[in-house]
Amino acid sequence: MKQKIKFLMMALVAMVVFASCERVAPNYAGVFMENYGKEGKKDFSIKTGKVAVWEWGTELFQVPLFDQRGKFEKPVTLKAADNTEFNAQPSYSYKVIKERAIDVVFDNKHIGSGDDFMSSLEDNILEPRIYDLIKEESRKHKTDSLMADGGSLIFERRLEQIIDKEFLNRGLQLLTFSAQLEFSKKVREKIDSRNEVNTNISVLDQQIEEQKKQNELERLKTEQALITSRGLTKEILYKRFIDKWDGQAPLYGVVPEFLKITN
Template identity: 75%
Template sequence: MKKTINLIIAVIGIVLFSACSRVAPNYAGVLMENYGKNGKEDFKIVSGKVSVWEPGTELFQVPLFDQRGGFQEPVILKAADNTEFTACPVYSYKVVKSRAVDVVFDNKHIGGGNDFMTSLEDNILEPRMYDLIKEESRKYKTDSLMADGGSLAFEKNLEQIVRKEFNDRGLELRSFSAQLEFSNKVRSRNEVNTNISVLDQQIEEQKKRNELEQLRTEQLLIQSRGLTKEILQKQFIEKWDGKTPLYGVVPEFLKLTK
């Protein structure tokens, strides 16, 4: 009888031991109890060994180190002028420890276990990023995106939008790159448009130069027409001191004064 009791105790001990989990180092343990029926009240951060033998109890292991993700397939986007181009975003992020309960509570429906973060990326983060990138791309024209620093400006604005989205979800965005790519056809067309734009600008500049030169010519013509005989006489008298000998042909008005 005593042996039977000891055996039962041993079995219970094994069951209880196997029903315990340990929170791994550099992870936040989030324990859900009572199937989460009472909302966020049934979730708490735990550490060390955690008992998960009770029905409705589940331990989520949330990594606190950087996670790296990236779209498996390029995202097809359209600019404001309806030109298609692609993006293949890559990013990294980490869970904010103080927000670990929020991360689990808001996303527990996608599953748990070791695939929790992968499921979070595939089912929540990347679909949302796709919508944000698509929406932001419609605000830019192709020539502005392909101009010097154009794609960089786009990425910086987009990064700020994605950063806020991650922050609202209890995540810290560590890095982000949209990695825009344009087809050779689009690149060639943009180069032609750029060259035409430069030529148009040069033509306009030359027109302005021609107009300015014409104005100068007309001004000189008007001035020359205004130089009457009397004005020339006045200018000559003002510059001559009346003493310096005059050589050559003496102006008629000076002969009269003599």
Template identity: 75%
Template sequence: MKKVKFILMALVAVIAFSSCERVAPNYAGVLMENYGKDGKSDFKVVSGKVSTIEWGTELFQVPLFDQRGEFAEPVTLKAADNTEFKAKPTYSYKVIKERAIDVVFDNKHIDKAETESGKDGFMQSLEDNILEPRIYDLIKEESRKHTTDSLMANGGSLTFEKRLEQIVESEFEKRGLRLLTFSAQLEFSAKVRDKIDSRNEVNTNITVLDQQIAEQKKRNELEQLKTEQALIRSRGLTKEILQQQFIDKWDGKSPIYSSPIDFVKVTK
């Protein structure tokens, strides 16, 4: 009888020991009790060794270090002018420690099994099922507000990514996450790039022609001003003025062969 009792006690000890989990360093332990039936009141932050032997009890370990994610495949988007292009977003983020319960409570239904790559299963599932679908919706909506020309212009894609980063950052914050970096990595087809390059070349040529036309107009205006100035001077040249100019320039010695000026006749 004692032997049976000892075995039972040992069995209970083994079960109790196996039903304990230890919160890993740099992780936030969130313990769910009562199957979470009473909402967030059934969730609490724990540390160290935690017992999960009771029914409806489950320990979630939320990593507090940086997480990196990227879309496995590029997503197809459309600009405002209906041109298709692709994006393959990459991002990094971390869980806000004070919001660990929110992260677990909102996403407790997702699979938290360890992935083959070794990444925490809960976070990987969060990215695959929650974050990336939401990012896709946001980038799809934002892309419709920009034309292909504006996206491919100097600084255009950077402006687009900065705006998108702000939107994604706000979305992550609502979910208890802090966005650290974000890049949309836009990709345009060769056909679209050639089309834009050709259009840019035409626009450049037009700009050069406009500058040449403007320059020629200024030259014409200058010539017109010179002509008008010459006319004004010619109208002011009276006989007396011509005689005075002749006197000023003649040295009194050089022979004069002919002159229509009356003054010359007088001097003879």
């Protein structure tokens, strides 16, 4: 009887141990924590295959190594440098850097585990940080520059660089980012009106410059005419007449004095 009870107990223990094993899924990094992580990162290790998690203080974090996508559920309100309000609804994609999987778990284990670990990371860590970075960067740009041709693209590229660096510090690789800026109808109409005024001013400036050039040209022509007229002595006029006269064509009217002299 005792032998049978002993066998049943061993079988029960084996079942408990077996049931307390987890298998690291394909394309996941298995980050194993023991001793409740009290000794810091040295209590964390990478595991593959089946991992026993029946001991107290142990936990297996399954960290996906494939692309993750996130998007703000609601638009966030931002302010430009000229205090104009506009909205953004960022979307992004990223993945965990395999060699940094332990860092990702160690830094964020307090926010949750299991299947909700990555979504919890996005909701509680990544998106609040993205919002802070966008808010800080938006204060460096004026509405005109943001709404100008290519302005929002320049803004997004700058943000992507900042967020890429932030993600890298957290063991993540940023793949794509889009801020998706949106301005109110009132702001768009205001900017369109201002652009129209600026265009008209630009046209007027060109016309003014053109008129200045015309006036300058007329002045130069007048000065040239004066200089030429002052330099036309009788002798120069006589020479020009002789150069043009063939010596045979009859002369009518008043005969120039120099012809009388030559005669």
